[in-house]
Amino acid sequence: SLDEMVHVAREMQRLGFTIPLMIGGATTSRAHTAVKIEPNYTNGPTLYVTDASRAVGVAGSLLSDELRDQYVEKVRQEYAEVRVHHGARRQVINLLSIEEARANAFKGEWQHYQPPKPKSLGVREFDGYPLADLVDFIDWTPFFHTWELAGSYPKILDDEIVGKEARQLLDDAKAMLQLIVEGNWLKARAVIGFFPAIAEGDDILVFEDEALTRPLTRLHHLRQQASKPPGQPNYALADFIAPNSSGLVDYVGGFAVTTGIGIEAHLDRFEKSHDDYSSILLKALADRLAEAFAECLHRRVRTEFWGYDPEETLGNDSLIREEYQGIRPAPGYPACPDHTEKATLFKLLSVEASTGIELTESFAMYPASSVSGWYFSHPSARYFNVGKIGRDQVTDYAIRKERPLEEVERWLAPQLVDGGR
The missing domain is CATH 3.40.50.280 (Cobalamin-binding domain)
Structure with missing residues (x-):
C-alpha cells in the first residue's frame, strides 16, 4: 500500500x-x-x-x-x-469533535423498520464456481485503466487517440478470457455468511443467535468528522444497523471471493517464455473476474440468499452504477479505511480454510485477485468516505479495539489531521 x-x-x-x-x-x-x-x-x-x-x-x-x-x-x-x-x-478542514459528529449521525427510522432476515444464517462456501457465469458481470473500464488507457467502456473503443489500441487490447483480452473459461485456468472460490447483529455506538456487535446471547465478534467502524451542511449526517457504517435501543434484531453479512487460485502455474509458463504481455493480461483479467465474482454473488445475496430484493432485474450497467439496494463496503476502502478489520472478517468466515485466501502481514490478500467485505441491506445504506478524522476519534477507536494508540495511528495515517482534536 x-x-x-x-x-x-x-x-x-x-x-x-x-x-x-x-x-x-x-x-x-x-x-x-x-x-x-x-x-x-x-x-x-x-x-x-x-x-x-x-x-x-x-x-x-x-x-x-x-x-x-x-x-x-x-x-x-x-x-x-x-x-x-x-x-x-490544501484546504483547511473544519472537524467536529467526535461527540458532535455522533450527535449528527444518520438516524434510521427504526420504529417504522423491520430488518429483512436472511434465508439462512451462518456460513456458505462456494468451490469451483463456474467462471462462465462471471463473464457478463465484468466491468471493463478498470481493465483499460490498468493499461493506463483513460476512458470509459465502451466509449473508449471509439476514442480518437486510444481507440485503436483499446480495441486490440479488448480483442486480446477476450481471446485469453475464452481460454481461461474453457480451460479452467483459474478456480473461483468464495465464502459468504449472515449473522444477527446490533449497533453499539460506532461498532457493530455480531452474534451467533437471534436471541443475542452468543456473541461472535465486534466490528469497529469510524465516523465522518468533517463539518457538514445542515441536513447532511456524519456517517458511520454502524448507522445502517439497528441499535440495541430499538429492540430489533438486525443482520450483517460478510464475504470473500477469489479467482486467483491456479494462476501461478500460468504465470510461470509465461515467464519461462518471456511473454510479459500475456502475464500482465492474465493478472488483469483475474482481477476483473474477482470483481465480477463479488458483483455476481452480491446480486444473488440480494435476490436469493438474503432475499431482501427478490424482484431485482438490473442490467450490468446498472450494477456498475450501484443502483441496487444495499452495499458491500470493503475494509481498507473509504467507508471503512482500517485494513486491520480484514482480520475480523477472515476469522468470522474462516476465509483461509474455506477459500485459500491469506492475509499478508500488511493485510493485503493473497492471491491478489481477491475481494472481501461486508454486506448491509438497509435501504438507506450508502457508500461514503470517512475522510479526515481527529485525534479524539483515533484515541477512542484505539480504546475500543484494545490496541496501542501508536499502532492504530500508523494504520489510519491517511485519515489523520495534524493538530486534530
Missing part, C-alpha cells in the same frame, strides 16, 4: 541506506512521492517512475557518473516545487 511505501522509506532512512529508492505502480503518483515519501528518505534519491519501461532509463541516469548528481538535484527541486504547490492547495 501507499502507507507501506512511506514506512519503508522511513526504515531505509533509520537504517542508514543511501541507495536510490524508485517508486512505481498503479496507485502511485509523482505528487504522492514528492509529498509523502521523499521527505522521509533524505539519505539517497527518491524517484517516481511512471511505468516499468522507463525504469531502465532512470537507473541508467543514476549509475552514470556524468549524469547522476545533476539528475538527482533536478528531481529534488521538482519535488520541492510539488510540495509547495500541494501545500498551497
Whole structure:
C-alpha cells in the first residue's frame, strides 16, 4: 500500500541506506512521492517512475557518473516545487469533535423498520464456481485503466487517440478470457455468511443467535468528522444497523471471493517464455473476474440468499452504477479505511480454510485477485468516505479495539489531521 511505501522509506532512512529508492505502480503518483515519501528518505534519491519501461532509463541516469548528481538535484527541486504547490492547495478542514459528529449521525427510522432476515444464517462456501457465469458481470473500464488507457467502456473503443489500441487490447483480452473459461485456468472460490447483529455506538456487535446471547465478534467502524451542511449526517457504517435501543434484531453479512487460485502455474509458463504481455493480461483479467465474482454473488445475496430484493432485474450497467439496494463496503476502502478489520472478517468466515485466501502481514490478500467485505441491506445504506478524522476519534477507536494508540495511528495515517482534536 501507499502507507507501506512511506514506512519503508522511513526504515531505509533509520537504517542508514543511501541507495536510490524508485517508486512505481498503479496507485502511485509523482505528487504522492514528492509529498509523502521523499521527505522521509533524505539519505539517497527518491524517484517516481511512471511505468516499468522507463525504469531502465532512470537507473541508467543514476549509475552514470556524468549524469547522476545533476539528475538527482533536478528531481529534488521538482519535488520541492510539488510540495509547495500541494501545500498551497490544501484546504483547511473544519472537524467536529467526535461527540458532535455522533450527535449528527444518520438516524434510521427504526420504529417504522423491520430488518429483512436472511434465508439462512451462518456460513456458505462456494468451490469451483463456474467462471462462465462471471463473464457478463465484468466491468471493463478498470481493465483499460490498468493499461493506463483513460476512458470509459465502451466509449473508449471509439476514442480518437486510444481507440485503436483499446480495441486490440479488448480483442486480446477476450481471446485469453475464452481460454481461461474453457480451460479452467483459474478456480473461483468464495465464502459468504449472515449473522444477527446490533449497533453499539460506532461498532457493530455480531452474534451467533437471534436471541443475542452468543456473541461472535465486534466490528469497529469510524465516523465522518468533517463539518457538514445542515441536513447532511456524519456517517458511520454502524448507522445502517439497528441499535440495541430499538429492540430489533438486525443482520450483517460478510464475504470473500477469489479467482486467483491456479494462476501461478500460468504465470510461470509465461515467464519461462518471456511473454510479459500475456502475464500482465492474465493478472488483469483475474482481477476483473474477482470483481465480477463479488458483483455476481452480491446480486444473488440480494435476490436469493438474503432475499431482501427478490424482484431485482438490473442490467450490468446498472450494477456498475450501484443502483441496487444495499452495499458491500470493503475494509481498507473509504467507508471503512482500517485494513486491520480484514482480520475480523477472515476469522468470522474462516476465509483461509474455506477459500485459500491469506492475509499478508500488511493485510493485503493473497492471491491478489481477491475481494472481501461486508454486506448491509438497509435501504438507506450508502457508500461514503470517512475522510479526515481527529485525534479524539483515533484515541477512542484505539480504546475500543484494545490496541496501542501508536499502532492504530500508523494504520489510519491517511485519515489523520495534524493538530486534530
